[in-house]
Amino acid sequence: MVLLYVFGAVALINCAYYLLFSKFSFLKPTEKVVSVKDPVSLIVCAKNEAENLKKHIPLWQQQDYPEYQIILINDASIDDTLEVMESFAENDPRIQIVNVRNNEAFWGNKKYALTLGLKRSVNTRLIFTDADCYPASNKWLEKMATKFTDQKQLLLGYGAYEKQPGLLNKLIRFETLMTAVQYFSYAEAGIPYMGVGRNLAYTSTLYYENNGFMSHIKVPSGDDDLFVNEAATKDNVELCVEPEAFTYSIPKKKFSSWIKQKKRHYSTAKLYKIKHRFLLGAYYIFNLLFWLLGAATLFTEFWILGLVIMFIRVAFQYLIIGYAAKKLKAKDLIPFILFFELFLIFTQLSIFISNRGEKTPRWK
Structure with missing residues (x-):
């Protein structure tokens, strides 16, 4: 009987987390009309991304927004990344190129490259994405930019992955969905802890007030989540989750490649604030x-x-996560919730064990 009581208590705690997640799942969209659209700077750091840039720069150029700058950062690429950037910049004065060369102190450090790029911005409001990401629509910049206010200086967007055939694709998209549900929900609850660089925005004022990436400049990853973890407060964060404001990228094709990517992402979590590590760790446990x-x-x-x-716990889970999946255009994942949850629990456990004692991989 003691086992049953303990099991019931654990299930109750599970449901409490899902109740927290409902803050995002049942969040009603708020559409505000903005007559004055302040100029923004779109910042993209690219390392050996020539082919993606050929496809995605035109989509960034076609954004329906009155005034914006595109800062393309070539982070010591060894392919034709710089040449591709220059070919587009020739015919578009909005494009500014920052060519970063490796140096001994910051070898292969994306944060160093981003810091140099930020200094080229002529606008206070900055929007970030990755070279392998493309916007869901030509309204992406507008949807993100109009969320800025004098108080809301950090915007969390959704960086999705393309829907493709195969079980691995569904697994990757489910993990991305659950990560987003958590950081959106915590932000809505006044406990923001992370964001993703595939779709993120903040002001240069916030950046400089927090001394940029200096507190974690030697950590190769975490230019997005570690900065948000440090700079975000319950008052300065806003969500932007309209489907037109999503960004998309192509997920990994091999399980081993995805695991390697996840190991790099999870390695930064140990640097989160203690309360965030506790809440996230307790959810997993x-x-x-x-x-x-x-x-x-x-x-x-x-x-x-x-x-x-x-049954009660699983029904609660399906209700909350199901609504979130529909909101994030991933309702095809709903039938797989239990299977993928179990798979991710043990995958995360294996990553945690293997990450102990390993050095954090470099930005490539």
């Missing part, structure tokens, strides 16, 4: 305990009650 204890109760005389508890 109680998810793991739910399934372990749930399986154990099935081998006791109270297995029917165990099934009832499991």
Whole structure:
């Protein structure tokens, strides 16, 4: 009977997290009319991205926004990245190129490259994406930029992955969905802790007030989530989750490549503020305990009650995550929620174990 009580308590904590996630799932969109559109700077750091730039620069140029600057940063590429940038800049005065060469102190450091790019901005409001990302529409910049106010200086957007055939594609998109549900929900609850560089915006004022990336400049990754973790407050963050404001990129094709990418992303989480590490760690631990204890109760005389508890928790999960999936244009993932949750729990456990003692991979 003690096992059942413990299982029930764990399931209750699980539901409490999903109740937190409902802050995003049931968030009603707010469309504000802005008559004055302040100029913005779009900043893209590229390393060996010649082919992606050929496809995506035209989409950035076609944004329906009255005044914006495009800052393209060539981060010591060894392919034709710089040449591609220059070919577009010849016919578009909005494009400014920052050519970064490696130096001994900041070898292969994306934050160093971004810092140089930021200094070229003539506008206070900055919007960031990656070279392998493309906007969902020509309204992307407008949707993001009009979220800025004097108080809201940090905007969290959604960086999605293309829907393609295959189980791995669904797994990657589900993991991206769950990550977004968490950081959007925490932000709505007044506890912002991260954002993704595929779709992120903040003001240069906020950047300089927080001394840029200096507190973690030696950490190769985390130009997005570590900056947000440090600079975000309950008052200065706004969400931008309209479908027209999504960005998309092509996910990894091989499981090993995706795992390598995730190991790099997870390695920065240990540098989050203590309260964020606690909340995120507790969510993972109680998810793991739910399934372990749930399986154990099935081998006791109270297995029917165990099934009832499991059903209630899973129904709550499907309701909350299902609504979020629809909002983020990923409703095809809803039937796979349980399967992918279980898979991710043990995948994250293996990544956590393998990451211990490893050096953080460099930006490539």
